Amino acid sequence: MKRALICGIGGQDGGYLARLLLEKGYRVAGTSRDIHRGPLANLETLGIANDVELLSMAPNDFRSVFTALVSAEPDEIYHLAGQSSVGLSFEMPAETLDSIVFGTLNLLEAIRLTERPIKFYHASSSECFGDLHGEAATEHTPFRPRSPYGVAKASAHMLVANYREAYGLFAANGILFNHESPLRPERFVTRKITAAAARIAAGSPETLTLGRTDIIRDWGWAPDYVDAMWRMLQIDEAQDFVIATGRSISLAQFAELAFDAVGLNWRDHVRNDESFARPSDLLWSGADPSHAMRELGWKASVPIEEVARRMVEADRAKGEAATKCEADAT
Missing domain, CATH: 3.40.50.720 (NAD(P)-binding Rossmann-like Domain)
Known part of the structure; x- marks a missing residue:
């Protein structure tokens, strides 16, 4: 062993x-x-x-x-x-x-x-x-x-x-x-987005505030x-x-995917605040993972559309469980 x-x-x-x-x-x-x-x-x-x-x-x-x-x-x-x-x-x-x-x-x-x-x-x-x-x-x-x-x-x-x-x-x-993944803390922007989308879909009146949404990443x-x-x-x-996956998209596209998963238009629920931007943010980040494919036989299996959907579903399930616990307690 x-x-x-x-x-x-x-x-x-x-x-x-x-x-x-x-x-x-x-x-x-x-x-x-x-x-x-x-x-x-x-x-x-x-x-x-x-x-x-x-x-x-x-x-x-x-x-x-x-x-x-x-x-x-x-x-x-x-x-x-x-x-x-x-x-x-x-x-x-x-x-x-x-x-x-x-x-x-x-x-x-x-x-x-x-x-x-x-x-x-x-x-x-x-x-x-x-x-x-x-x-x-x-x-x-x-x-x-x-x-x-x-x-x-x-x-x-x-x-x-x-x-x-x-x-x-x-x-x-x-x-x-x-x-x-759903295990990301909400201080990470992807989880911040999916958690907010789940809450808004459940009736929260909040507006999600983000910094730059034109940054591009390989998720x-x-x-x-x-x-x-x-x-x-x-x-x-x-x-x-x-x-890496070998495919990069913008944060705006990720937000769109997350809100699409709950049937909402992300632009109706998100606002930008420049004070949220980092001192020297990276605008574009992407990769060629072919060496890992050749030497390790490894390839990313889950596309970003599915990543966003799974994260939103997990956040919705978590919210529903919390609501049920509160109802049971009362």
Whole structure:
């Protein structure tokens, strides 16, 4: 039985990855800064909270990282931890750099010192590329990050490549483009849109406020993307891979899809506020995932239309369940 350690198991990707690995027969351990707060919500939502071992680990504390590795004895490590919001990184640049860069460095160094044949996956990011101006990114596209989050991810990406080349670690970067699901927190704009569409369809009089809706992104389905993570650690030699659908649409189009799913015109319920825009937002982001298709046999299976529909349906079901609970309580 293979053993996997998921650093950052509480997030969207951590939950879906844990479920995938359990289905494949792995023993799965996952880290959180404080496991004493109880099982993590996403693991409960997926019905796997009792099937994983939870460990406390602070990624920017080397002793904490080393202790977690010794305790878990993993064959594979999936590093998904760290500050994950691009917008928040503009407000907290130092904290973002600390959690992402030093968290990655501590894990790499702990693997090196344990001298065990551990395979390491690092969640790199499309934000490393910056604004691509209509050019689809590949593994060879230069990095030009335009946010503290992007700078931190680019730095961590290069650390992974350096440890692979200098110390012979099996260390791979997954350069993941945007990927969504109902497990996204509402601070992410896609979930903000789908949750609002569901509430408005249920009778809420609110108006959804967004920043720029002309930004263009490549959005995929998160469960597809954790499968790519696993595949990266099953090949003989570690490599870096761009993971994306290969198709980009605007945020306005995503909003249209979400409101279409509940039979509404998005323009009747959305307004723009320039104060919501980031200091240096990316206007166009897209990718060519052909390397992953060739080497991993991986391809995105869920188109963006279906992603939006599934997210709205999940938010509608959640709202209906909450309404029923309130009715039962009274």
